[in-house]
Amino acid sequence: MSDRHALREGTPDPERVTYVELFFDLVFAFAITQVSGVLGPHPMPEHLAEALVITLAVWWVWVYTTWATNWLNPDRRPILWLLLILTAIGLVISEAIPEAFNSKAPLFVAGYLAFGAVRTVGVIAATRRRAPEIARGQLRILAWSGAAAVAWISGALAPDERGRLLLWALAVLLEYTGPASLFWVPGRGRSGWDSWKIRGGHFSERSALFVIIVLGESILVIGRALSEERAGAGVVSAAFCAFASAVLMWFLYFAHGQEYGRRFISARPVTGPVARVSYTYLHAVLVVGLVFATHGSELALEAPREPADAMFDLLMVGGTALYLLGLLSFKASVGVRLRSVPGHIVGAFLLLPVLLIAALGSTKPSRLTLAVSVTAILGAVVAADEYFWVQRQRPSRETTTEHG
Numbered sequence: 001m002s003d004r005h006a007l008r009e010g011t012p013d014p015e016r017v018t019y020v021e022l023f024f025d026l027v028f029a030f031a032i033t034q035v036s037g038v039l040g041p042h043p044m045p046e047h048l049a050e051a052l053v054i055t056l057a058v059w060w061v062w063v064y065t066t067w068a069t070n071w072l073n074p075d076r077r078p079i080l081w082l083l084l085i086l087t088a089i090g091l092v093i094s095e096a097i098p099e100a101f102n103s104k105a106p107l108f109v110a111g112y113l114a115f116g117a118v119r120t121v122g123v124i125a126a127t128r129r130r131a132p133e134i135a136r137g138q139l140r141i142l143a144w145s146g147a148a149a150v151a152w153i154s155g156a157l158a159p160d161e162r163g164r165l166l167l168w169a170l171a172v173l174l175e176y177t178g179p180a181s182l183f184w185v186p187g188r189g190r191s192g193w194d195s196w197k198i199r200g201g202h203f204s205e206r207s208a209l210f211v212i213i214v215l216g217e218s219i220l221v222i223g224r225a226l227s228e229e230r231a232g233a234g235v236v237s238a239a240f241c242a243f244a245s246a247v248l249m250w251f252l253y254f255a256h257g258q259e260y261g262r263r264f265i266s267a268r269p270v271t272g273p274v275a276r277v278s279y280t281y282l283h284a285v286l287v288v289g290l291v292f293a294t295h296g297s298e299l300a301l302e303a304p305r306e307p308a309d310a311m312f313d314l315l316m317v318g319g320t321a322l323y324l325l326g327l328l329s330f331k332a333s334v335g336v337r338l339r340s341v342p343g344h345i346v347g348a349f350l351l352l353p354v355l356l357i358a359a360l361g362s363t364k365p366s367r368l369t370l371a372v373s374v375t376a377i378l379g380a381v382v383a384a385d386e387y388f389w390v391q392r393q394r395p396s397r398e399t400t401t402e403h404g
């Protein structure tokens with residue numbers, strides 16, 4: 001692939017998210033829905049662990065491609081075709097997800113490894129002359145991916161699910177350790193930040209769009225439940241809770257989070273560290289929390305009156321708490337003062353007694369009751385967030401009025 005004009009540098013609007021990137025995202029909307037097949041209607045602890053590994057792998061595929069498209073210009077035909085090829089491979093990965101720990105393990109791993117190889121080699125080919133520092137960083141990724149590939153392939157060939165889970169967890173750990181170590185290579189040391197310069201506006205918008213993808217799964221779950229002919233009062237109530245929770249979680253991220261992050265990363269003289277911590281690692285926490293909470297909502301819609309068991313508690317309450325803690329960490333990492341968002345902290349800790357009462361109480365609450373409790377806490381967090389936001393805006397408004 002020629003690297004002539006392949007970079008975003010010099011384009012009229014290098015921060016713009018292109019249409020082919022949005023088309024690429026459609027496959028990952030499908031992938032997120034497929035994670036429900038791993039958890040299933042009666043999730044067990046091992047299913048939760050498997051869903052965690054798959055979700056982290058899906059996020060890693062997506063976020064590495066976001067780094068790539070932050071450098072490359074998808075309006076150029078070679079890059080456009082590269083993304084379309086990756087979209088096709090992503091469809092293979094997504095189709096294999098529900099049976100990834102069973103009959104389709106080889107297909108999932110083959111797709112995952114092919115995706116990474118095609119993307120990384122494509123970026124190297126496109127940047128080796130005009131941006132050799134990026135190409136050098138991608139060569140380091142190849143080395144780390146090669147080490148993780150041993151664990152991925154060994155897991156696919158493992159004779160049982162437990163061995164596969166352990167080996168794939170090791171593979172994910174290796175994948176996630178790469179950026180943390182700046183892709184350290186024996187004899188070559190760590191990579192420099194010149195290999196990881198990114199455009200903050202584009203990167204923050206792409207990350208926000210993935211949050212939209214995961215939240216969109218909630219809407220699909222609600223639509224499927226309400227389309228059932230026998231949807232009664234319990235299902236309608238659970239659907240209301242699921243929708244309200246999705247709206248509230250959307251609000252917490254987009255009303256007072258995403259814009260802070262965009263401004264913060266765009267103002268940094270060196271953007272790589274923020275992209276790595278705030279948008280690569282901490283967004284993974286957000287995504288996992290949303291995936292678990294969404295599946296909890298799906299289970300509540302399927303049987304709202306059924307007593308909540310420990311796994312439902314972990315998905316619904318634990319997933320929401322994980323989202324709040326991830327969001328709190330993300331906001332802190334982009335310069336938001338913790339005293340400005342006390343509701344996040346209080347909300348996360350309020351969910352802990354709800355989880356304990358549900359798990360240890362003599363009478364198990366219904367799934368619907370637990371969903372209502374979680375939605376109410378999210379509502380309180382948003383109310384607190386809005387109150388303190390209004391208080392912060394008041395002095396500047398009063399000053400403007402006086403000077404006017």
